[in-house]
Amino acid sequence: MRSIIPIPVNKAVRKLGADLKEARIKRQITMALVEERAGITHMTLSKIEKGEAGVSLGNYAKVMFVLGLINNLYNLANPDNDTVGKMFDAENLPKRVRYKKSEGD
Numbered sequence: 001m002r003s004i005i006p007i008p009v010n011k012a013v014r015k016l017g018a019d020l021k022e023a024r025i026k027r028q029i030t031m032a033l034v035e036e037r038a039g040i041t042h043m044t045l046s047k048i049e050k051g052e053a054g055v056s057l058g059n060y061a062k063v064m065f066v067l068g069l070i071n072n073l074y075n076l077a078n079p080d081n082d083t084v085g086k087m088f089d090a091e092n093l094p095k096r097v098r099y100k101k102s103e104g105d
Contacts, residue, residue, distance in 0.1 A: 005053045016060065017051025023067045024049075038062040 005013075024034055035045050040059055047055050048063055064070050079085060 010051075010053060013053045014051030017049050020060075020063055020067065020069075021049040023069060027067065029067070034063060034066050037066045 031042065031045055035042055040062065044055060044059055048060055061070065061073055064073055
């Protein structure tokens, strides 16, 4: 049974694939060289460059590494850039802070 991929996910993965293909072409690196260095098949690289969501994140990451783009992956879900998470943190802040009395008081 195939799972249904949400439209925004498909769009994002297709864009990632197209961006990786463009980066490879701009660097004048052949598909064969990327495949060899990433340890993936020609079929897998073709699927990555088409932005197919069924390809593992690990294979996308290996291609990014080969193209010198792996640093972009480090900040993919960085909590510092999570505006929704920050909003929830701010909502859960205590209204006031109480200090516990020490036993000697």
